[in-house]
Amino acid sequence: MKCQNDCVRSLNRDEFDQLLVLAQQEGWNPGINDADSFYNSDPDGFMGYYIKGKLIGCISAVAYDEDFGFMGFFIVKPEFRGMGYGKKLWTAALNYLGNCNIGLDGTMEMKEKYEGNGFKEAYKSTRFKMNARKLETAGETVSLRKVNFANLVVFDHLHFPTRRDVFLYNWIHQSEGESFAVCKDEKIEGYTFVRKGLEGYRIGPLFALTPEVADTLFCKALSWIPEGSPVFLDIPEINPEALNLVNKYHMEPGFRTVRMYTQKAPSINMNGVYGVTNLELG
Secondary structure (H helix, E strand, C coil), X not given: CCCCCEEEEECCHHHHHHHHHHHHHCCXXXXXXXXXXXXXXXXXXXXXXXXXXXXXXXXXXXXXXXXEEEEEEEEECHHHCCCCHHHHHHHHHHHHHCCCEEEEEEEHXXXXXXXXXXXXXXXXXXXXXXXXXXXXXXXCCECHHHCCHHHXXXXXXXXXXXXXXXXXXXXXXXXXXXEEEEEECCEEEEEEEEEEECCCEEEEEEEECCHHHHHHHHHHHHHHCCCCCEEEEEEECCCHHHHHHHHHCCCEEEEXXXXXXXXXXXXXXXXXXXXXXXXXCC
16 A cells, blocks of 8 residues: 555565664664564564655564564654654554564663553563673584474474564574574574674574573674674573673673563563564564
């Protein structure tokens, strides 16, 4: 649908790249090759607000399945804020996802507003930063491309509210990224993915059954990144071992976000989440 004057509508794949531009302008530092992973997860779930054919705001409402969805990319250009356009985007996203449990990662400044719309806090996250350097580790890793994908999806679901087969396949196969897994007797004990961002590199997810496995994966990811490059990791504060990991390597804390859900927080292994996948799709 084309907008004659102003309206909210779904974006096609070419238009979707404009969302990443808006995210970059907000300082969110998305991965440079995230687009296909995001868009292919739910091509109808990315919406833009258009005025006279110009995109002035956006939001995402990705329906992973009938029971769980995730909202993100909620942006209105500064010169159009306070005019009701954000509310229209928000309403369109909620209507699209319906009555399923909806998650989001919001800024601390927006927390009260989201609570007023029925979202409840599950935990807070902090973005940590360091410059890449070579780190020694005694642990062994393999590429995720050598791991049975069906087993990976099952392991991922231990740490994420639902299965995300399409997203996960696209995520670990994007260019300018690398994956690592720790396996024992073909059983996955942890995995991570590192990718190039607009600034530096992003690690996420970082899921592991033990602190030792998380440490091995983190060290391998750091060693893959060009030395001296900025590295970012979003960790859930609810996991004390994740805090121990970033403190061990003297990572510097940055901005904080809050994970919220419209219904009860999903029953997942948060003790195994050392780094969230991303703040846009969860």
